[in-house]
Structure formats: structure tokens, C-alpha cells
Amino acid sequence: MTKSSTQTMRRFFYLALLLIFAASCVPNKKLVYLQHKDELKHLDEIKKDTVLREYELANYEYTVQPEDILFIKVKSLTDEEFDIFITDKTTSGGNQNNMVLSGYLVDKSGNIEFPEIGKVKVLGLTLHEIKELVQNLALSYLDSPTVEVRLLNFRVTILGEVNNEGTVNTFNNRTTIMESIGLAGGLGELADRHNIKIIRQASGQTSVIYVDLLDENLMDSEYFFVHQNDVIIVPPLKQRPFRRYFGQNVSLFLSSVSTLLLVISLINN
DSSP, X not given: OOHHHHHXXXXXHHHHHHHHHHHHOOOGGGTSSSBOTTGGGGGGGSOSSSOOOOOOOOOOOOBOOTTOEEEEEEEOSSOGGGOTTOSHHHHOXXXXXXXXXXXXXXXXXXXXXXXXXXXXXXXXXXXXXXXXXXXXXXXXXXXXXXXXXXXXXXXXXXXXXXXXXXXXXXXXXXXXXXXXXXXXXXXXXXXXXXXXXXXXXXXXXXXXXXXXXXXXXXXXXTTSBOOTTOEEEEOBOTTHHIIIIXXXXXXXXXXXXXXXXXXXXXXXX
């Protein structure tokens, strides 16, 4: 092999090396959540310890759907022997699984069933409205009743480029998409934060929505809060196949080519 061909091969090697590193790079602009315009270029100019912007969060309150499980606890000054609301459902404690098993299941018609009272319609009501409804019912039977209501099975499924795929459960029915992803261990480095898919079920329909976690304006969106049974799908960046598969063998490839060039150079000399 001539000296000129060796130089040509060396140039090709350096060019290939440059292209490999360029293809594998993921810029910060694709990684940083909730960006505002081009602020990443001017971080040193941003004023510290001051409010830069304010967003009005959506006035979102969850309304109960069929198959929801409610924890309802009624307390009063009435003696226990005359308290018709004291049941295993209102007194059970323990972990979340036990509470779910002992909760009130909303049937397909949107009702829950109380002992001694019968069916109570809760479909489409907020937890606060259910609390007032049960409290008004209890006033006919108990002295100074107070009511506690919680949704026990609020869950969101998160799939794709997250550190822990699966379903996350929370007692907080006012949970943001950022909090949900945090409960799933956060997104992987190769997650496409610009194109997050949400599959939402409501009123017998399934909707598909895309949101951009890189855009700070997401906080001003109605989709900032997740809903019961949402499925969040996180796609990968284009660099993922390269980084995950070819990238694993890059070091071996570069080492082999470097060794070959060294041998050729020694032979030519």
C-alpha cells in the first residue's frame, strides 16, 4: 500500500470518527425540561432569586368515573351502637392495597352502595361534591357528622424511554405529568421529550394528545395535569439505535482501525 493511499485511509478514518461522534451527540436543548424560548443560551444573564414569569394553572378537579374506588369515612358524635355508617369500609386501615379492597366501587351506572341507605349517585361529581353529598345524607342519621373522601385507585401508566416502566398509583388526583414521570423514575437520556404521547379515556372515548415537555408553556396547558387511567408513551430520540446498538461496538471498531493504520504506517516506513 502506497503512502498516499495510507493518508487517504487515515483521512477517511478521521472523517468517519467525526461523523460517529456528531451522530451520537444529544444537545441540551433536547434534554432540559420546560424551556422558555432560547434561555439556555443566556443562563448567565437570568436574574436570580426573582420571579421571571407566572402561569395560571388550569382549574382542574377530577370527576368520578365508573370503576373508580372511593374511600369514604364518616365520623360523628353519635354513639357507635347507633351509627349506621360504621362498617369495615369506614374503619379499615393499613396499606393502599387493603384500602382499595375495602373501598366503595363505583358501578357502571355511577353509583356506590351504602349499607342501610342504598345506592348513591356519584358519577361526574368531584371528591368535594361527594363529601358534601354524603355529609348531607349523614345529617339525617348522625349528630354533627364529618366526612372524608379519597380516590384510592388513581393510576397512570408510563411506557417507553423511562427508567421504570409501569403503572404508578397515587392518592393525589391533582397530579401533573411531570410528577407522574418522576414517580416512574424519570425519563432516560435518550427519551424524546418533545413528542410525549398521552392516551386518555373519558366518556366512552379514547383521545390521543401529544405534548412537549421541553416547552415551559406546557404549564399553561389543560394537559399539564394527568387524568385517571392515562397512558403516557415516551418515544426515543433518533440517536437511540446508534447509541444503544452500534455505539456499544464503536470502541472495538476504532481500536481495530487504529491498529490497522499503525501497522500500515510501520510497513511503509
